[in-house]
Amino acid sequence: MSIGLKEPRAGKAAAQNTASRKPAGRKAPAQDRRPGSSIDVQRKKLLVPFVGPAFVLYTVLFIVPALGAVWISLHKWAGSGPMKFVGLDNYGRIFRDRLFLSSFGNTLLLLFVVGAAIFILAFAMTLVLRDMAGKKMVRNVIFFPHLINALVFGVLAGFIFNPGGMVNSLLAPFGVTDPPKWLAQDNIFPLIMVTLVCTTTGYFTTILMAGVDRIPPYYYEDCALAGASAFQRLRYVILPLTWDVFGTCAVLWTISSVKIFEIVWVFGGSSGAGVPPTQSWTAAVYTYVNAFSGQSTPAYGAATASAVLSLALISVLVVLLRRAMRRDAVEF
Amino acid sequence: MGKTARHLRPLAALLGAALALSTTACGGATDASPAAEAVDISGSISGQTINYWSMWKDGEPQQKVIATAIADFEKETGAKVSVQWQGRSNTEKLVPALNTNNVPDLVDGTLAKLAPVIGETGQASPLTSVYAYELDGKTISSVIPEKFTSNGVFKGEDGQPWMVPYSISSDGIWFDAARHPELKAKPPATWDEFMAVLDKLKAGGTAPIAADGDIAGYNSTWFVTSLLRLKGAGSFKALAEDKSGAGWDDPAVLEAAKKVESLVKGGYLNSGYNASKFPAQQQLWANGDAALILNGSWTPTETGSYAAPGFEYSSFQFPAIGDKPASARVDFIGFAVPAKSKNQAPAQRLAAYLLGSKYQDALGTDAKVLPVRQDAPVDPAVASVKAAIDAAPATHLQNDGVTFPGYTEKVFFPRDDELFLGKTTAAEFVAKMKEAQIQYWKDNG
Missing domain, CATH: 3.40.190.10 (Periplasmic binding protein-like II)
Known part of the structure; x- marks a missing residue:
């Protein structure tokens, strides 16, 4: 509910944001109001051919479908055949649905808990790797898991954690005769969280390192001369100079974490042969099950309603995050 | 202002065109279905x-x-x-x-x-x-x-x-007839005979039943079929349709749930069935590490590539409980x-x-x-299933044909999983289902 309370502010922030950014392209001609300026005329001529195609594509492929989704979310509809208008019923229903709330809770766990773990680890690795020999190779190695399809991890989970799998076989010589039930329904989501940390940390480490590598070496020399500790160097040099990179990473993670779907789908639910246990559902899985589970009549209205809510969540979070992270960029 | 308006006009025109384009592309979503009439199909169709x-x-x-x-x-x-x-x-x-x-x-x-x-x-x-x-x-x-x-x-x-x-397609309780000829000679027909078989297997040191517990659709077959044996084909659908939820108070429903509970509590299910990933358990079964598996008529083709050498597929029907004529599952x-x-x-x-x-x-x-077609011959591996279907007086669909939007995935499967994976008792399952079903129909009625 706190999100709901903050919404007007966020809305204003969004308005400000767009006000300060969008016109950037358009404001320029307005500023030099010399009629007949040849640059102005050229700009006007170029606006439509340059912006037009992208604008049309964007509208057709993104904005209209998004509005269409809002429209569908006001209906009871099986995907084809008759549509019945039900107003905001779908929204009310999913808010009363404990399963949606727990799925949504899982999404927030991914966003905040996994996000925090990823960024702490990524920062730590960045600092360690900066002075390490062979850092290029290490960077490639830690980036590699990000290239692998999540399906592979889903299948691997079986090999590793099945009752007769790798982990239990390795534990057996140590006298572990009654190992934990790794793949029990309640343990699947924590396993997914750990997997996500392992696969995503390398990706953000790479981006952060690119930011850290940009910092000119004389700042570090200055630090050494001033006798700054490693922490002070982080606090006064590295963090301020990579703040914008960090901010972008945070937004990237927010957007991608809310959409996490395939790894949940393949981790439980036996690589797509069934529906994963409800304990591991995220908001995206909830949306998918409502529309495409194949076990019952599709409920496109409820599915789009939960998708629209996810979109609203991302928008609010991104705006809040941008606001919280806003600093004057340090030029160097 | 005039200038900005001039800028905006072409963009507005583009937006209009884009909207028009995309709405016509998606048009027809709410069209009434076309007249549905049976057509004459006996004429020549050459060239079509x-x-x-x-x-x-x-x-x-x-x-x-x-x-x-x-x-x-x-x-x-x-x-x-x-x-x-x-x-x-x-x-x-x-x-x-x-x-x-x-x-x-x-x-x-x-x-x-x-x-x-x-x-x-x-x-x-x-x-x-x-x-x-x-x-x-x-x-x-x-x-x-x-x-x-x-x-x-x-x-x-x-x-x-x-x-x-x-x-x-259908289902059955599958076994290796080469290893268990006694089951082929005299398959258990009633629940009590079935339990006697399980006890004997367990005493002999073989895990009686393998189950891939991560597949809710397999887990639910145990409860649904038990109920259908007690109350006949169509009874699970009637139960799920009951908006008052009162159907769950029927003692027969509790008895069906207790049958599932007895399998779990009795330790008849292969250890690890509740924490593994498909197809680990059916592989164990095909290797001979467990004796029985309740699964579809596709089992011989699906497990054929890794079955133990000499594996001879055979199956018997879910045992009778009570005196209702047993229906066979046919999808x-x-x-x-x-x-x-x-x-x-x-x-x-x-x-x-x-x-x-x-x-x-x-x-x-x-x-x-x-x-x-009943007169078509089948492979020996599925002959037992075909014989059961031919003999059955009636048939039922998987999950008794329940397809209410979201009921299966959000109401039934999660609670049935808890029962089958040993996290709730039969009585708790029935109480939880009743409550969840009342809420479901309040929201979706």
Whole structure:
């Protein structure tokens, strides 16, 4: 509910944001109001051919479908055949649905808990790797898991954690005769969280390192001369100079974490042969099950309603995050 | 202002054009379904072309049979069939296509997947003419066993059948007859006999039952079939439909849940069944590490590649509980024709054509699945299932045909999983189901 309370502010922030950014392209001609300026005329001529195609594509492929989704979310509809208008019923229903709330809770766990773990680890690795020999190779190695399809991890989970799998076989010589039930329904989501940390940390480490590598070496020399500790160097040099990179990473993670779907789908639910246990559902899985589970009549209205809510969540979070992270960029 | 307006005008025009373009592209979503009339399909269809979206992928055994049938069909009728071997996702692709005027002329799939998409939404043509069509002197309706059609599972709201099945699937409790000849000689017929078998297996040091507990659809078969044995086919659907939830107070429902509980509490399920990933447990079973598995008629083909040497597939039906006539599970795979298709006659003729005995026999012997025709021979591995279906007085669908939106995945499966995985008792399961079902119907009623 706190999100709901903050919404007007966020809305204003969004308005400000767009006000300060969008016109950037358009404001320029307005500023030099010399009629007949040849640059102005050229700009006007170029606006439509340059912006037009992208604008049309964007509208057709993104904005209209998004509005269409809002429209569908006001209906009871099986995907084809008759549509019945039900107003905001779908929204009310999913808010009363404990399963949606727990799925949504899982999404927030991914966003905040996994996000925090990823960024702490990524920062730590960045600092360690900066002075390490062979850092290029290490960077490639830690980036590699990000290239692998999540399906592979889903299948691997079986090999590793099945009752007769790798982990239990390795534990057996140590006298572990009654190992934990790794793949029990309640343990699947924590396993997914750990997997996500392992696969995503390398990706953000790479981006952060690119930011850290940009910092000119004389700042570090200055630090050494001033006798700054490693922490002070982080606090006064590295963090301020990579703040914008960090901010972008945070937004990237927010957007991608809310959409996490395939790894949940393949981790439980036996690589797509069934529906994963409800304990591991995220908001995206909830949306998918409502529309495409194949076990019952599709409920496109409820599915789009939960998708629209996810979109609203991302928008609010991104705006809040941008606001919280806003600093004057340090030029160097 | 004038200047900005001049800038905006072309953009506004573009936006308008874009909106117009995309709305026309998506138009027709709310169109009333076209007039659904049975068509005459007996005339010549030479020179006509149909588009067929198949649920099979190139190279699958069923695909080979259908491809042969299509080749013969084209030669015989002069019609042309353009096939897309799409695989199981063809029904998901069908949903958006049905909102356009560019629909396939023929699709196939399981009844469970086609019904919500095309059958119950009134988007399928009535196939009355197919059922009346004569092939080798016999009508199609006479070669499909009556017990498959008598409960009206293929009928739409208009009372006309919209699907023609060409193959079926079922389930059974599978075992290796080479290792357990005693089960083949005298399969347990009642629940008490079944428990005696389990006790004997357990005492002999073999895990009695293997189960891939991560597949909710397999887990639920135990409870649903127990209930159907106690109260007859259709009783689970009636229970799920009950808006008051009072049906869950029926002692028979609790008894069915207790049967499942007794398997869990009795330690008859293979250790690790509640924390593994499909197909680990059925692999164990095929290796001979567990004796029995409750699974579909596809089990011999699905586990054939890793079964222990000399494995001889056989099965018996879920044991009887009480004195109701035991129904056999029969799920259908078949054709439907979208109502918007402009090539009704050739599409419906092809649907009928696959019920010809040549292709039905090939499905049974080459593809090793169960053909819909009773007179078609089958592979020895599924002979036990076929015999059970032939003998059963009635049939039921998987989950007794319950497809209410979200009920299965959000209400039933999670709670049934808890029961089967040993996290709740039978009494708790019944109480939780009652509460959740009342809430479900309050929200979806």
